[in-house]
Amino acid sequence: MWYKPILWICLLLLWPLERARWVIAENSSLSVNGSTNINKFSCEIPAYDQIDTLTLLKVDKQIALTGNIGLKVQSFDCHNSMMTRDLRKTLKEKQYPRLYIRFLSLSEFPELTADPKQITGWVNIELAGASKRFEINYQVSTDDQKVIHLLGSRNINFSDFNLIPPRKLGGMIKTNDQLTVAFHLKMKAI
């Protein structure tokens, strides 16, 4: 097994490659939208607190996307302090302070134009100690400042991560299992 990395390097050096590296900017954000039987809620992480890079690599017809983002659960803001604390508790913030989105692949090498392009890709979402792979719908575009905008969204369930949606007053108030996760990554090519 020790020779596998060497083989990969040789393969990468010999193969005609298309590659790109993008640095994620601090003003990237993530939102989680959900509902209960009495209201809707929208919780956001308005800014990303780390500098990470995503690497795209086209080998043959495969587009590998590597890199991940780790977001602090404590940074969630539901615009209502009680709801914010409730979400953090549900996501087991004390045990698992960060949620991770690990990027795995893209359906095609994105064309960077002002016109948003729809592509799909696979990610691994790790939340509250459980991890699950999802296909994400992306929209990719660039603006005048050459900032790359990667918008992704996906419906997930609390139960995908072995989490129990909160219920109050003996079940009279129930949070629905489904959540919509949307993120907006603003990146610069390097």
Next chain:
Amino acid sequence: MKKILISGFITGCILFVLSYGSLFLAVRFFPVLFTEYNNPLFNSDDNRDMLFYLHAFIFSFALSWFWDRFKSLFRGRFILRGLEFGLVYALIALLPVMWISFSALDVTIAMVLSWFGYGLMQAIVAGIILAKINP
């Protein structure tokens, strides 16, 4: 003792239907009043649901004993006796508990007032039933 238990049980059954029925309808038709309950202060899982739904019976048995002990102090028609009994309970038990709850817990004044009103209504209904079945 038997009379206390029987009146407590009957009161408990009636209060169970009225309390949880009205709570269910309030959640359904006035959802905005309940948004503050999405708060970690309130239990989120189902391990205490049984205790929550037993409240009507715990309350009724306690009031049934209290009524039997002090019913001679309440005079007039059964409705008036029940009303006075409910108000006495609210003054000596509910008000201090609500006071300490508001001062110690992260809850809103509207929430505490709604608990007070809910408890007062329960005590008046219990008082009227107890005055009727155990005069």
